[in-house]
Amino acid sequence: MDALFYIASAVAIIATFLMLTRMNVVHALLFLIVSLLAVAVVFYTLGAPFVAALEIIIYAGAIMVLFIFVVMMLNLGKRAAAQEREWQRPSLWVGPSALAAVLVAEVVYLLTHADTRMSGAVALGPRQVSQSLFGPYLIGAELASMLLLGGLVGAFHLGRRIREKR
Amino acid sequence: MNPILKSLLILFLVIFIPLNLAAGLIWLERRLLALWQDRYGPNRVGPFGVLQVLADMIKIFFKEDWIPPFADKAVFVIAPAIIMITVLMSFTVVPWAPGATVANMNIGLLFFLAMSSLGVYSIVLAGWASDSKYSLLGGLRASAQMLSYEVFMGLSLMGTVLLTGSFRLNNIVDAQRHMWFVIPQFLGFVLFLIAGVAETRRLPFDLPEAESELVAGFHSEYSGMKFGMFFVGEYLGVILISAMITVLFFGGWRGPWLPPIVWFALKTLCFICFFILLRAALPRPRFDQLMSWGWKVMLPLALINLLVTGAVALAART
Numbered sequence: 001m002d003a004l005f006y007i008a009s010a011v012a013i014i015a016t017f018l019m020l021t022r023m024n025v026v027h028a029l030l031f032l033i034v035s036l037l038a039v040a041v042v043f044y045t046l047g048a049p050f051v052a053a054l055e056i057i058i059y060a061g062a063i064m065v066l067f068i069f070v071v072m073m074l075n076l077g078k079r080a081a082a083q084e085r086e087w088q089r090p091s092l093w094v095g096p097s098a099l100a101a102v103l104v105a106e107v108v109y110l111l112t113h114a115d116t117r118m119s120g121a122v123a124l125g126p127r128q129v130s131q132s133l134f135g136p137y138l139i140g141a142e143l144a145s146m147l148l149l150g151g152l153v154g155a156f157h158l159g160r161r162i163r164e165k166r
Numbered sequence: 167m168n169p170i171l172k173s174l175l176i177l178f179l180v181i182f183i184p185l186n187l188a189a190g191l192i193w194l195e196r197r198l199l200a201l202w203q204d205r206y207g208p209n210r211v212g213p214f215g216v217l218q219v220l221a222d223m224i225k226i227f228f229k230e231d232w233i234p235p236f237a238d239k240a241v242f243v244i245a246p247a248i249i250m251i252t253v254l255m256s257f258t259v260v261p262w263a264p265g266a267t268v269a270n271m272n273i274g275l276l277f278f279l280a281m282s283s284l285g286v287y288s289i290v291l292a293g294w295a296s297d298s299k300y301s302l303l304g305g306l307r308a309s310a311q312m313l314s315y316e317v318f319m320g321l322s323l324m325g326t327v328l329l330t331g332s333f334r335l336n337n338i339v340d341a342q343r344h345m346w347f348v349i350p351q352f353l354g355f356v357l358f359l360i361a362g363v364a365e366t367r368r369l370p371f372d373l374p375e376a377e378s379e380l381v382a383g384f385h386s387e388y389s390g391m392k393f394g395m396f397f398v399g400e401y402l403g404v405i406l407i408s409a410m411i412t413v414l415f416f417g418g419w420r421g422p423w424l425p426p427i428v429w430f431a432l433k434t435l436c437f438i439c440f441f442i443l444l445r446a447a448l449p450r451p452r453f454d455q456l457m458s459w460g461w462k463v464m465l466p467l468a469l470i471n472l473l474v475t476g477a478v479a480l481a482a483r484t
Binding site: 027050052056062066072 | 238240271272277279280283284286293302310313316320333
């Protein structure tokens with residue numbers, strides 16, 4: 001299981017890096033999907049199969065399809081790639097790299113100093129996840145559902161057909 | 167038998183049988199369609215024309231495997247592979263007979279839903295990578311259609327999960343010891359059947375292809391075995407959905423007298439023939455009709471089904 005964890009993590013990191021450096025938007029999205037699938041495998045090896053399945057169904061299967069749908073509608077061609085190349089100058093990488101370096105340093109510090117525990121000891125199935133989601137965390141779930149309802153009403157308002165006045 | 171050898175054998179059969187069945191289905195579909203339309207169909211090559219598929223296979227392997235110069239090469243090549251991978255992965259969770267499952271996961275049903283949601287990419291990317299108007303239109307239609315029908319596909323199955331109390335497909339089959347789920351979950355069955363037809367893009371939901379308007383839709387630019395992969399992938403999808411209907415609503419391998427695997431095969435074959443009959447009988451709807459039907463009729467029905475099932479299950483327990 002440990003080897004699986006490290007392989008999947010490596011795939012996730014490499015795919016995310018490739019996603020950042022692609023000029024073509026669809027290729028970038030494809031690498032992001034690979035990264036999400038790798039993260040799902042990581043969840044599975046850590047003993048959270050339910051979360052792994054949701055990661056694939058919701059992120060990789062639904063949200064990224066919508067992204068690709070929009071990109072297809074925009075029909076970005078070679079010109080967009082050239083523009084992207086223009087924007088991604090090396091000097092642009094300095095700020096984000098510095099911030100990422102801080103995070104990496106923190107992770108390294110945590111791994112070397114504090115007592116960290118690898119991989120969860122128990123596997124959590126759908127039942128345990130649902131029980132805590134609809135038990136102690138009920139308010140969180142309800143708030144998220146209200147937020148989604150708000151988004152739904154907003155989308156309906158924007159998408160509704162305005163009737164011509166007679 | 168040696169357990170490793172046994173699992174290897176199961177693995178081999180789970181890949182080998184559906185792939186060959188999918189090819190055989192092409193012959194079955196053409197013969198059955200011909201029967202219902204009062205013609206003969208392919209009946210020249212071999213007994214009853216069974217070897218027609220073999221002849222077609224040899225032909226398709228020798229076709230030029232052409233990639234259009236304007237296409238996005240890498241994505242164009244990956245797209246047909248995705249549909250085969252996702253459908254074959256889904257077959258790993260199907261319980262064919264007692265003990266004959268590749269992966270007996272506690273999230274089996276969710277795994278099936280996850281793989282079917284990834285299958286959309288194949289069609290969408292094929293449409294996009296071909297860089298042609300008709301393909302792109304087919305890809306756009308496919309993403310909208312499959313995304314909306316996936317939503318209530320998942321919801322329609324939650325009724326059976328509620329009654330069983332598990333996502334594990336073996337438990338779902340065991341829970342149908344006394345009664346098939348098609349009786350308490352009839353609405354769920356109908357919803358899943360319709361969603362399944364839409365997910366496999368079979369008539370009447372084949373708008374991404376729509377020969378009469380879009381040439382061949384998302385696979386207009388494909389030739390040779392790449393086209394063949396889409397074709398076989400579609401038939402694999404039909405087998406998968408039929409097998410899942412059998413498992414979830416018709417008691418899986420349960421049945422008297424005959425051995426379990428025979429019951430499973432018989433039930434699945436019935437639904438495969440039903441899929442073909444649908445193609446022979448129904449016309450194709452307009453795209454806006456398809457979308458509003460999905461969101462305004464099927465989704466509310468799936469939600470009502472889930473609510474009522476939940477209420478009944480709760481009342482029965484207390």
